[in-house]
Amino acid sequence: MRKTRAALPELSELQTVQHFTRLSRKNFSVDTALQPLGSCGTRYTPRGADSLAMLPEFLARHPEAPEGHSQGFLACLYDLQEMLRVVTGMQGISLTPAAGAQGEFAGVAMIKAYHAARQEFERDEMLVSAADHGSKQASVVMCGYKVRSIPTKPDGDIDLASLKTMLGRRTAGVMLTIPSGLGVFDRGIEAVAALVHGVGALLHCDGVNLTAILGKVRPGDMGFDVVHLDLHKGFFAPHGGGGPGAGPVGVSASLLPYLPVPIVGLAGDRYSWLCEQERPESIGRLSAFAGNAGVLLRVYVNLLMLGREGITRVAEYATLNANYLLKELMKAGFEAVHPDRRATHEFGVTLRRQVRELEVSSRDISKRLLDYGVDAPATWFPPIFPECLLLKPAETENKETLDRFVGAMKSILKEAETDPDLVKGAPYRLPVRRLDDVRAARDLDLAWKPANG
Amino acid sequence: MRKTRAALPELSELQTVQHFTRLSRKNFSVDTALQPLGSCGTRYTPRGADSLAMLPEFLARHPEAPEGHSQGFLACLYDLQEMLRVVTGMQGISLTPAAGAQGEFAGVAMIKAYHAARQEFERDEMLVSAADHGSKQASVVMCGYKVRSIPTKPDGDIDLASLKTMLGRRTAGVMLTIPSGLGVFDRGIEAVAALVHGVGALLHCDGVNLTAILGKVRPGDMGFDVVHLDLHKGFFAPHGGGGPGAGPVGVSASLLPYLPVPIVGLAGDRYSWLCEQERPESIGRLSAFAGNAGVLLRVYVNLLMLGREGITRVAEYATLNANYLLKELMKAGFEAVHPDRRATHEFGVTLRRQVRELEVSSRDISKRLLDYGVDAPATWFPPIFPECLLLKPAETENKETLDRFVGAMKSILKEAETDPDLVKGAPYRLPVRRLDDVRAARDLDLAWKPANG
Amino acid sequence: MLGAIGVDSIEALFDEIPDRLLCGTLEAMPTAVSEVDASRLMSARARLDGVPTCFIGAGAYDHYVPAAVWQIAARGEFYSASAPCQAEASQGTLQLLYEFQSMMAALTAMDVSNASLYDGASALAEAVLMAVRINRKSKSRRVLVPKSLHPAYRRVAGNIVRNQGIVLEELPYDPAGGHIDPVLLQQYDGLDITALVIPQPNFFGVLEEADTLVEWARVNGAVTVAVVNPLSLSVLSPPGEWGERGVDICCGDGQPLGAPLSSGGPYFGFLCCRQAFVRHLPGWIVGRTLDVDGKTGFTLTLHARNRRTRRSGAASNICTNQGLMVTAATIHMALMGAEGLSRTAASCHSNTLRLGERLSMLPGVSIRFDRPVFHEQVVTLPVAANGVLRTLAAHNVLGGLDLSRDYPELGNAILCCATERRTAEEIEIFTGRLERAVALQGGAPCRLQPKGW
Amino acid sequence: MLGAIGVDSIEALFDEIPDRLLCGTLEAMPTAVSEVDASRLMSARARLDGVPTCFIGAGAYDHYVPAAVWQIAARGEFYSASAPCQAEASQGTLQLLYEFQSMMAALTAMDVSNASLYDGASALAEAVLMAVRINRKSKSRRVLVPKSLHPAYRRVAGNIVRNQGIVLEELPYDPAGGHIDPVLLQQYDGLDITALVIPQPNFFGVLEEADTLVEWARVNGAVTVAVVNPLSLSVLSPPGEWGERGVDICCGDGQPLGAPLSSGGPYFGFLCCRQAFVRHLPGWIVGRTLDVDGKTGFTLTLHARNRRTRRSGAASNICTNQGLMVTAATIHMALMGAEGLSRTAASCHSNTLRLGERLSMLPGVSIRFDRPVFHEQVVTLPVAANGVLRTLAAHNVLGGLDLSRDYPELGNAILCCATERRTAEEIEIFTGRLERAVALQGGAPCRLQPKGW
């Protein structure tokens, strides 16, 4: 038995409501910030998708409810599997990974299982694009592989020559993001796929940016063996201040047996769970039940409402917005990372020149953007391009908002020229001024204690 | 057929959500303002009451649904009638009036019907306490009565001597608020009731302040013939920026036949509507269906959760808070309207002296309070005490909040002494500075037109 | 706190209440229950009522409300805001009300709108009172009210205006068309008629010859009062354009604009009029003005404020209105736009026509009136409606409203409505069930084979 | 916008995609439906599943979630916020996460907590990886995992750590007590064991001898990992106080803290540890720091940031977590307080005991284990569980989890749970139905007379 009561707050309902309502108002968010530039790919979730995913019966459904009490729910998941199969062009889908990183892990684990089934144990390397996201390193290591980095050419596409020299009998797979983390579509993707498959390795796609090409071109058609999606980024599930997500994986025929469980099956008109017993070669389950079911339902409803026409429209409008914004920023004197390429739904702007000439960093500029009511993009990604702003205007932004953003960037540039300290001191108009990260990491204060008030 | 499309906005869902979310953030409210001082008696509605009143079946219920599909809903209303009967000590309740003013009208209309049934058509006067609310005038006129005003003594109680001279064969009824609009409990109420009944007139109670004495003393026991409650003020229904409300009326035996319909009846274990046919002497219905049913359900759930103990606690805490605040403000140099009386759940502080000496008005002070994050009380009520602040701290406020309020009042007083223009220019920290009411009434702009942007 | 006040118990704060009046513990009031227990009770009661398929309209319509509407309207900042007495601290609510007034003006094609009344029926009462105030030339206080107007509206208006010597005179409807035959008005030519009320569509769903009626009134010096369904105005000619100059006053119930059925309330009434009559408009009115810095802001204006202060001359007693419902309606209209509203209206209309078509194919069942309808229609059955409707209800279908109480002359008639939410399948089920229910009551024999319903 | 970009169609923006890869219209993807239509489909599917009375626990518990929790968590400012990368624009989320960490530390009596992981099972995998990293002295990578731990947790942990040479070794449970008999551990005395996992309560609801197990691990140099139910910690001894010095790591699933069942997710995993190990803690961690003006603020700290940048050395791939669920849990804990949580826990416990008592009175039915339980328990039936549970489900009762797949050695055993939401009446219904279902399967004859269930 517990001896002393846990030191939780003891508040009235009104005090609780007031406290958290006030906290909420300190956040930027899609619903409130002036120009949310799709940081982390955050998108608006239609309120209808949200409500319909939370019908009382769905909220009350126990994960171990018998299939007889689950046909409605399973039908939704099954339909979602089918929709994702169609839009990715893959052969099979498992919805269960809880986020992009877990989907990424599942992909690598399936590749491992595939080679293991072929007894090709000498394959111990994963080749990862140099422009890629940090989580890949960890996902690969978690599967017992070594990582090697594939260089990209100045135009952003994979350097095929280098790739050729790196591929071999030790290659288990190659991991790319398409469109890439800098928003370019790799024009040599078919050649890449051919080379990879040529050595018996598999091609792994980070689908976090798939929204940009939805309904235009599909990973399955490009030759990928596995793709994971980030439903809370490109697929309209809410971001919730950092989650929950969902990271379904789609696979080509060669990886079908290894898909993580559970999967929803259909026999006649009856839906059922396919689990470890039914799918003995599966890499298994990755969470206690079936992943973030509530997120999946939201995405399902949203895809229903978007339909065939809608998904293409999303890709088109997002791409239109990005290319317009890129052009306007270039007109305003900013330098594109890949000036000769089309933007997809995002693009990089490098502030190298400004940083050199004006002694403000891209971080200063992004903090100053906050004062303009813009939820500024992260400045530490992609790692190979320092002092770069990655911009991803969602398809829901309109021209006025984009023009306002360009206006803000222009005036910040002017501020940086005339009064750099102003920019360096930003932000000024938020609940706090610039925070001391170094202090946070050094004098760790991670939990309230009576002593530290 | 319509020729030109109505000029409504055409927005995307995200734009709509953003616009109204941003608007909402310009409001003070119980959930956000630092010290909501129960302006208009606004109270916190427990979120549970809210959710349970909005169960899908209740929201989907058609007002003309047959009784067979309404037993659950009717049971709630019936129970609420019974609870209100108990807490008011009256003989019967009709829940149907949509707000306090409609309940007030219903009360007067029932008094009219009562005298009409007795053929006492010479009764054409209503006596209304001078301290009372402006809506009474209109309610009385709407029933074809003349209004006469009853003076109060300096201590706030009704002047019995004057009352005696005013009462007579022309008196239809006497209307009081108890506790009064200035927060004093009329100690002579029994004598008043005896005098009124002595001349064959009826006694009408505005129950807007009943919360202050809930579970302590009941209108029925004091001799009132009719009382109307304001559920969105004292009874925890949300205020919604001005409604919807609910203004049930309770009556003594003499007015029972005249209660407005519909009422819920119970025969055996079956609930039914009692309407015009079943209650032929009723003053009739006051809205198309049964009033603001959703508000009534909220109040019902809340009374369930408060229970017998809870309602008394509300009265006690509200009274404690008011008396504490009064004492602290008096210590801080403010003058009570009724310094020798107990406060009930509210009290008046007169700023006569400050206004005279410092040349700031009570309006200036209340606007300055807004800068301190306090949802300031109205300064135009009660009408007989100009330059008065009526303070009504809800039972949910704690000592810290009350002390903060006293602190704010003290510093405003200091500001008024040292820099009166500062106070006169308030507010400064709100979405707008002080608004020009005169211009609003003179250059009427009541609807957007393409021309005026 | 007790110490500061100088008492030693909370009870002492109630010492001005005569002891013999204290009620002691209210045994008849139940003791408190927790939110869990309350939820159990309320869920059970809600389940008891279920969610039958609804074909009743009659003033309350089962429309789909987009999820965004209430998710935003329910934000604490709207929900728990007090009345906007302190304009500077209520700009959210006030701007929203201004937008509401603008949208209602656009929808009705009237000059101005107030910020809501309790419901459609009481709004009609206020409209009649307003008409009497406006029409100074008329001494008769005779108001023509068609019998084709909603019976509850007629009753409510009567109950509210009755004591002011106003006579509501019933205009019969044409037995074939279900509308007011303009020829009928000739009997009133040249008489002193204060006002004419024109429902559109009328209670039977039938369209009146609005232009002709308005012209008659204009010629005869009667003020015109339109009673309209706001959703219908997205497709039907708006009252501001009826006849040559439009109507003088227009009112109705706002329920179709985002209010769930919820057993009849809260909905809201609206009231619009010509600019010339704005000073007679009851209820709150919000005006646009400037603050001391010249920035646009919004405030309550005209008598709305004064009503709360002045004790004389107030023409209406309305204080609290239906703020939160107006909040929802404003969001609803902004979200739907004129385009969305007209799509909903068209879809309701085609459903109603389809229903009429299907039902009138049953033996002995026919559409009662031969004039065009909107939204609902009267259907005549070969047997008493009462029993048929009861049988349908037992199968969870609410088949319409029995008209025998209010319109015995119509025989076995019911009023049926099929909103956009009703599916073709539900209409088929209704048709099939109706046929069998009629047969059961000894009407026409059953043509259809049971299909496993 | 096209003009600014210099293209004449949106299609042109996709011109870097090789033509032969374009997928054209995706005929297999359905066309768009409106929100009304989606609502019809989803409601029908939800209704299909219904809301059976749930006696299943097994890692997901049917607790009541106070309405305030999600009304606040669902505010757009939390719901649609992106990840808190720009700390200054995310102080709401960040302070909330800091409060979450504080409350979890208080509840578990551990030094620090992270800001969440996907779910309890994957949190265990992370805890095992962390234990391996921490225990540098141990070379074996052998981790003892009791068979009394949730089977899905064991599988998930295995699937995730499998490729890193970590061995999860199963510890059998005591057949009489259902717990780990500490004597059994003697076989491992002095061996190189990297970590010991201790579930409390375990999967069977049985309480382990946690103090003894922790002491064994301490003496034998094994890192201890507790897997706990956070609600139980309001009454049971917290892991930080087990044995002499408490455990090293503690994890579990946060579902009981405000997450609806919702088919298994989204829930959230939590992970707490000693201060000394904080730099090994995966997932986001929020620290309190100061801004340039010395004002308190909050920011992501430690490697959380770095993981997103640096491509090497990351030990875990977690990026997105379960932010919104943590938001709800934080509000939930603040609202309930330690007092409220322990009341819920006590109420679950007494319901479970009552259920055990009632069930074990049935012939042939018995409680399987003789040790004290919390929250759930194993019940042995006289016939195969499968058929009995199916019969119960047909009567809308989910009678528990069939253990025959994961624990065939237990025979006809089910795991039953009765949370605070289950009423005495529901327990009686379950008991009665179970008796008859057993009889139906040829078990003991029926003792009870049907009571009209």
Ligand SMILES: Cc1ncc(COP(=O)(O)O)c(C=O)c1O
């Ligand atoms: C390119 C890329 N891949 C993978 C991830 C990981 O996805 P998640 O955050 O959903 O786990 C991210 C997100 O940070 C990402 O940006």
Ligand SMILES: Cc1ncc(COP(=O)(O)O)c(C=O)c1O
């Ligand atoms: C004393 C008093 N009586 C009556 C009313 C009218 O009540 P309601 O606003 O609910 O119509 C009010 C509110 O303004 C009031 O303060």
